[in-house]
Amino acid sequence: MNHLVNEHAPLLVNEELGRGIWLMTVEAPAIAAGARPGQFVHVRIPGMDDHILRRPLGIYAADAAAGTVDMMYQVLGFGTSRMTELAPGAAAVELIGPVGRGWQPPEDARRALLVAGGVGSAPLHPLACELAAAGADVTAVLGAGTAEALVARERFCAALGREPLCSTDDGTYGRAGFCTPLVAEALEEAAAEGRPFDYVACCGPEPLMRLVAGLAAEARVFCEVSLERRMACGVGACLSCVVDTVDGKRRACVDGPVFPAEEVVW
Amino acid sequence: MQRVPRETNVRLAVDLGGLAMRNPVTTASGTFGAGREYHDFVDVAALGAVTTKGVSLHGWEGNASPRIAEVPSGMLNSIGLQNPGVDHLKAHELPWLAEVGATAVVNVSGHSFDEYVAVIEALEEAPVAAYEVNISCPNVDAGGMTMGCHVPSVEKVVGMCRAATARPLIVKLTPNVTDVAEIARAAEAAGADAVSLINTLLGMAVDARRRRPQLARVVGGLSGPAVKPVALRMVWQVARAVRVPVLGMGGISCGLDAVEFMLAGATAVAVGTANFANPHATVDVIDGIIDYCEEQGVADVNELIGALEC
Ligand SMILES: Cc1cc2nc3c(=O)[nH]c(=O)nc-3n(C[C@H](O)[C@H](O)[C@H](O)COP(=O)(O)OP(=O)(O)OC[C@H]3O[C@@H](n4cnc5c(N)ncnc54)[C@H](O)[C@@H]3O)c2cc1C
Ligand SMILES: Cc1cc2nc3c(=O)[nH]c(=O)nc-3n(C[C@H](O)[C@H](O)[C@H](O)COP(=O)(O)O)c2cc1C
Ligand code: FES
Numbered sequence: 001m002n003h004l005v006n007e008h009a010p011l012l013v014n015e016e017l018g019r020g021i022w023l024m025t026v027e028a029p030a031i032a033a034g035a036r037p038g039q040f041v042h043v044r045i046p047g048m049d050d051h052i053l054r055r056p057l058g059i060y061a062a063d064a065a066a067g068t069v070d071m072m073y074q075v076l077g078f079g080t081s082r083m084t085e086l087a088p089g090a091a092a093v094e095l096i097g098p099v100g101r102g103w104q105p106p107e108d109a110r111r112a113l114l115v116a117g118g119v120g121s122a123p124l125h126p127l128a129c130e131l132a133a134a135g136a137d138v139t140a141v142l143g144a145g146t147a148e149a150l151v152a153r154e155r156f157c158a159a160l161g162r163e164p165l166c167s168t169d170d171g172t173y174g175r176a177g178f179c180t181p182l183v184a185e186a187l188e189e190a191a192a193e194g195r196p197f198d199y200v201a202c203c204g205p206e207p208l209m210r211l212v213a214g215l216a217a218e219a220r221v222f223c224e225v226s227l228e229r230r231m232a233c234g235v236g237a238c239l240s241c242v243v244d245t246v247d248g249k250r251r252a253c254v255d256g257p258v259f260p261a262e263e264v265v266w
Numbered sequence: 267m268q269r270v271p272r273e274t275n276v277r278l279a280v281d282l283g284g285l286a287m288r289n290p291v292t293t294a295s296g297t298f299g300a301g302r303e304y305h306d307f308v309d310v311a312a313l314g315a316v317t318t319k320g321v322s323l324h325g326w327e328g329n330a331s332p333r334i335a336e337v338p339s340g341m342l343n344s345i346g347l348q349n350p351g352v353d354h355l356k357a358h359e360l361p362w363l364a365e366v367g368a369t370a371v372v373n374v375s376g377h378s379f380d381e382y383v384a385v386i387e388a389l390e391e392a393p394v395a396a397y398e399v400n401i402s403c404p405n406v407d408a409g410g411m412t413m414g415c416h417v418p419s420v421e422k423v424v425g426m427c428r429a430a431t432a433r434p435l436i437v438k439l440t441p442n443v444t445d446v447a448e449i450a451r452a453a454e455a456a457g458a459d460a461v462s463l464i465n466t467l468l469g470m471a472v473d474a475r476r477r478r479p480q481l482a483r484v485v486g487g488l489s490g491p492a493v494k495p496v497a498l499r500m501v502w503q504v505a506r507a508v509r510v511p512v513l514g515m516g517g518i519s520c521g522l523d524a525v526e527f528m529l530a531g532a533t534a535v536a537v538g539t540a541n542f543a544n545p546h547a548t549v550d551v552i553d554g555i556i557d558y559c560e561e562q563g564v565a566d567v568n569e570l571i572g573a574l575e576c
Contacts (some may be wrong), residue, residue, distance in 0.1 A: 004306040005267065006545050035504060044543060050339040052490050052543055219465060231332050232341060232542045237299035239319075239348045240334040249327060254303075 004099065004235060005030045010092040012068060014084070015210035017151035020075040021119060022084060023060070024093075029067030029230035031097040033058050038226060038258045040100025042070065042234030044094035045082050055079045056231050057252070058123035058203070059098065061155075069095070071120040072152065096234055101258050103127045109199040111137045111190065113221075115183050115212050118144055121152035123226055123257075124203055128159045139186055139197075140164035143179030143204065146173035151159020166245055180211050189218040197221045202261075223261040227252050268305065269310045272299060272553040276559040277566040278552070280314070280509050283459030283533045284434035285396040287314030287369065289551050290567055294489075294515050294538025295343065295373035295398060295438075296318055298548075299364075300359035306546035311367035311550075312534065314534060318359060320375040320400050323384050325351030333457075335471040335480035340490030340517070342469050344483040347375050352388045364393040371436070373398045379423050385554040386430045396435070398513075401428050402440030402465035414440045420452040428457030436513060439463040439504070446500045447502075447507035454508045461504060462536070464497045464514035491517040498530050505531020506571055519547060521554010530568040 003178040007008040013025035044056045061070035073080050086093070095108060105112060112131050114124045121142055130139045142164045144150045150173055164234070165182045166174030175182055191195050200216040202209050203226040216223035229241035236254035243252050244265040250256065278289035292315040293301070300318045301310040310316050313455065328348025350354075355372070363370045372394050376382035384399055401414030401423055424437055437453040439446060441464040450461050466487025466536045468516045469482040480486075497516025505512045514532030518524050519540035527535045540547040559567060 003543075006307060009514050012403055050334060050491075052339060052539065053336045053341060054543060062397075159544070232334050232343070232539075233297070233545075235299075235545065236301045236544065237303035237319075238334075238343075239328065239345050240327065240343065242331060242333070244350065 002098070002202055003034065004096055007031055007095050007097070009069070009095050010094055011086055011090075013146055014086055014088050015082070019071070019215055020150050021149060022073050022075065024071045024083065025066055026094055026095070027066050028069045028097070029089070030227065032062045032067050032069050032093055035062035035066045035069070035126070036102040037100040037130050037208045038123050039098040039100050040123065040257060041071065041095040041097035042099055043071070043232065043254070045079050046086070046093065047180045048079065048082060048090060051068065051078055053232055054096070054234060058226070060122040062098070062126065074119045084162055099234055103201055103258050105131065105201070106222060109136050110119065111195060111197045111200040112201065113139050113141065113181065113197045113239065114184070115141045115200065115202040115204070116143065116152070117208040117209075120202070120204030120226070121156070122165060124201060125152060125155055125159065127201055128156055132160055141165045141179050141182045141186065141211040143208070145169045147225035172177045178208070180215070183212055184215050187215055187221065193221060202225070202226070209261070216261065222260050225261050225264065227259060227264070228257070229245055268307065268309050268547050269549045270309045270536040271549050272556060274556045274560065276556055276564065277568075278523035278556070280533050281421040282434070282513060282566060283436065285315065285371065285436070285460070287534055289314045289530065289552050290534040290538045290555065291529050291548055292317050292371060292513070292534060293541070294406045294536040295400065297538040300355070301363055301565060302359070302369055304541065305366070310363070311366070313548055314455055315369040315371045315395060316361055316363060317347055317371040317373055317398055317536060318355065320347045320373045321349050321352050321355050321383050321385060322375050323352055323388070325349050325354070326479050328481035332480065333484070337469070337471050337488065338492060340469055340485035340488050340492030342481060343487035344468065346483070352385050356389065356392050356459070358461055360394065360423045369395045371398050372397045372402050373438070374407050374427075375400045379426055382423055383426050383430045386427055387538075390431060396436055397427070397431065398436040398438050398462055399424065399434060400438045400465070402438050417452045420449055421456045423454050424458055434459045435444045436460040438465055441466045441475050441496060441500055442468050447503050449527060450504040450508050454510050458488065458510060460511045460513055460533070461508065462515065463504060464493065464500055464516045467493055467496060489516070491519060493517050494523065498526060499529055501532050502574070515531050518551060519544070521556070521558055524551050524555050525558050525570060528539070529572070531574070533571050548570065
């Protein structure tokens, strides 16, 4: 069973990567040791005064040897703005983790397609590393608003030893427009080569995930998606975060956040 | 790390209308699952009791998402009493609570008078220390709060539950009434062994930019530190109006908060929304009560009950 800890996590790094997207590295050895790709941490941010809830963030990297956890966060509201003010070396956050059901690729996955919209690249990065290390052939598709927001590109290059397929809404890098055409083409090409994908994983805005799930279903490839819901407890107790599935309402925090796409009622 | 309360010579045990609690702290229904979800953080057997999520006869789907919104010093929820039904609780959660040695209080809900009774009847052979009858949920259309707002329906549902069990019967009151003392007296007269309050305050949050409500159900229940002054006032009023003990809750997040409720008349307290920010909150509250008692020379926590000097 997945055991949870609540870890006091001093900041080592907190820097803007580009366009309101930040990287935070913290010292959290217990979570780093236990984390599986696709799991998340539930973050208590100091100095939140009258904002009483934690914020859920995907684990961008977990380094068991160094005892560190990386999070990639987009500045959206009060909590993520407050995070940018925390100083490495001085501040600390508190993390509940590692939470949730992560990615569960088929055990014999040989060829995988990972599709990330925006900061959805965070929880896909550890999966890319794991699949590549297991010898799978991994193609990554990264979509973002603009070139400067393609902040995970280099890490995916390093993990996969090749360029991810990129798209930007404004055409400043890679294909102009949404990333779904790249996904459709990759699926078609792989099928045409006679080496179809056997796994698709997607994290990003819900409309993107729905489209990618549809493309994967058409191509008859097993697909998983990572869903976002507002969360209070983050440990499965409060039923704030439910997702409609073919098995009824299930909790995004502990039954997910990753669900087989075929189980999700969109 | 699984925490337990610290050692002390202060006597912490309280009697909540026949429910023997090893210390005055339980969990607020709906915020703690059935205890298992928090067992990595606190030894739930070390709590005064674990109060489980509201349960109905055959289970409910609950409301659409989004179900929560963060608001200043609190949150709104419209979970809608989602639960898998009493048989699931009996088969999976209660045996686990018994196995770890926890004191289980089951929060009972229903859409009709008969449903409350049926849930209690289904639990009479199960390891349950007390029932908390929820006639105060603001998030369901039938039953829940509508039942807890009128003296005749309070008398009827409490009377029927009373007839169904000899176990301690706690009746959970809504703050969304004009005169909470009157409702508390009706519950007492109909046979309640204790009353608990407050359930959440009906509220609402709007996203101005999108011109939409933040909750799918539009309205929801407010909880957390924002409601504490209202909760304290109501506990104080009710404690003066009835002879049965009071279980106080609403925004409690530290030992001093709990002591305030006890001084206002509560025999025991529940920790709810605070668990979300701090998964060790229940044990922190117990430790904080101990700190206060040691500091103030209080040998027995019962000395605090109603000791407010006005
Ligand atoms: C499992 C999971 C993993 C996530 N991983 C990442 C990640 O790796 N990087 C990243 O940038 N973002 C991620 N998010 C989204 C992130 O949690 C929100 O952007 C963040 O909570 C916004 O907080 P805020 O205080 O800035 O916004 P506010 O609007 O001030 O927040 C108000 C409340 O709404 C909640 N909320 C607002 N937006 C979202 C959202 N999109 N999803 C869930 N709750 C929300 C907040 O948690 C808070 O309770 C993830 C969400 C989930 C559920
Ligand atoms: C997410 C959530 C779910 C709740 N579910 C229930 C429930 O099932 N039954 C019930 O009697 N009260 C329920 N409540 C109310 C709490 O038990 C408690 O009365 C209230 O939240 C005030 O306490 P607090 O401020 O410490 O949370 C719920 C509250 C929250 C926040
Ligand atoms: S956030 Fe509480 S159950 Fe998922």
